[in-house]
Amino acid sequence: MFILGCARSGSTLLLQTLAYSGMFAYPSNIISRFHADPYIGALIHRILLDLDPRHEILPEGSSQIGFDSILGRSKGPNAPHDFGYFWRGHFQFGHTQDQLLNMATVDRAKLRSDIAGLEHVFDRPVMMKAMQMNWHIGLLYEIFPDGLFLVTRRNIMQNAWSLLRARVTYTGSEDHWYSFRPPEYELIKGMPNWEQTIAQVWTTQKAIELGCTNLPEGSVLPVAYDDLCQRPGALLEELQERLGTNVVQQRELMEVKVSSIPSDLVDRATSMLAELDSGVPLDEVVGRRRSDK
Numbered sequence: 497m498f499i500l501g502c503a504r505s506g507s508t509l510l511l512q513t514l515a516y517s518g519m520f521a522y523p524s525n526i527i528s529r530f531h532a533d534p535y536i537g538a539l540i541h542r543i544l545l546d547l548d549p550r551h552e553i554l555p556e557g558s559s560q561i562g563f564d565s566i567l568g569r570s571k572g573p574n575a576p577h578d579f580g581y582f583w584r585g586h587f588q589f590g591h592t593q594d595q596l597l598n599m600a601t602v603d604r605a606k607l608r609s610d611i612a613g614l615e616h617v618f619d620r621p622v623m624m625k626a627m628q629m630n631w632h633i634g635l636l637y638e639i640f641p642d643g644l645f646l647v648t649r650r651n652i653m654q655n656a657w658s659l660l661r662a663r664v665t666y667t668g669s670e671d672h673w674y675s676f677r678p679p680e681y682e683l684i685k686g687m688p689n690w691e692q693t694i695a696q697v698w699t700t701q702k703a704i705e706l707g708c709t710n711l712p713e714g715s716v717l718p719v720a721y722d723d724l725c726q727r728p729g730a731l732l733e734e735l736q737e738r739l740g741t742n743v744v745q746q747r748e749l750m751e752v753k754v755s756s757i758p759s760d761l762v763d764r765a766t767s768m769l770a771e772l773d774s775g776v777p778l779d780e781v782v783g784r785r786r787s788d789k
């Protein structure tokens with residue numbers, strides 16, 4: 497089971513919610529250190545956590561899974577990891593995320609084997625982030641035809657504002673790009689920073705929609721950020737019904753995080769999104785705003 501979606505759309509909360517449920521195997525912070533061989537990482541994870549009832553190796557409470565994170569990273573040995581190392585180990589991406597430089601040499605059997613190893617060790621379905629593959633959903637489906645693709649989605653302005661704040665946290669400035677570069681990166685990077693993040697979310701969402709178009713019905717499950725916060729049980733029940741796994745525990749409801757965005761930025765985003773959604777070509781939308789910078 498793979499989590500897709502734009503950065504800052506709620507993918508980490510979804511990852512934590514599913515990990516906490518006890519329904520799935522997933523790459524933990526321990527396993528992430530062995531990303532080149534997840535099977536070995538999973539065995540070490542079990543030795544350190546599952547097979548240490550007296551807490552002789554790690555202190556009591558080490559298996560807890562919380563719901564705090566900083567830019568997608570959670571603390572604790574049992575906390576779920578985004579596993580970006582893993583995807584970058586199997587795929588060589590170019591200047592933009594749609595560029596796959598090693599398409600002809602991807603070891604599909606090794607990729608399937610790595611994920612099967614996690615499933616074997618924990619005897620549960622595997623779920624993990626796969627946002628590096630937002631622009632390669634068809635390929636991911638070819639390799640995992642029985643996969644279920646969870647697509648996180650958040651209000652575009654809230655998502656874009658969170659990306660803008662993430663730039664500051666990660667790079668110290670709003671001027672530096674954060675997260676995956678869409679194929680339109682060179683076009684949109686000349687706009688003001690706020691418009692860049694609006695375009696980043698919009699183009700990423702469109703790419704995911706297009707990538708999911710040819711997947712069989714039932715292979716894609718949309719997950720709205722607001723529903724994930726306030727109705728996590730509904731998602732777990734649907735997954736339980738689909739996969740036949742049992743929910744061990746369910747987290748409490750959470751307040752939807754709604755940031756206060758300056759009114760002038762809201763107006764600018766509203767105008768831009770109206771143009772994009774009405775079919776105005778992206779280069780025209782960008783050109784009008786590039787001249788305003």
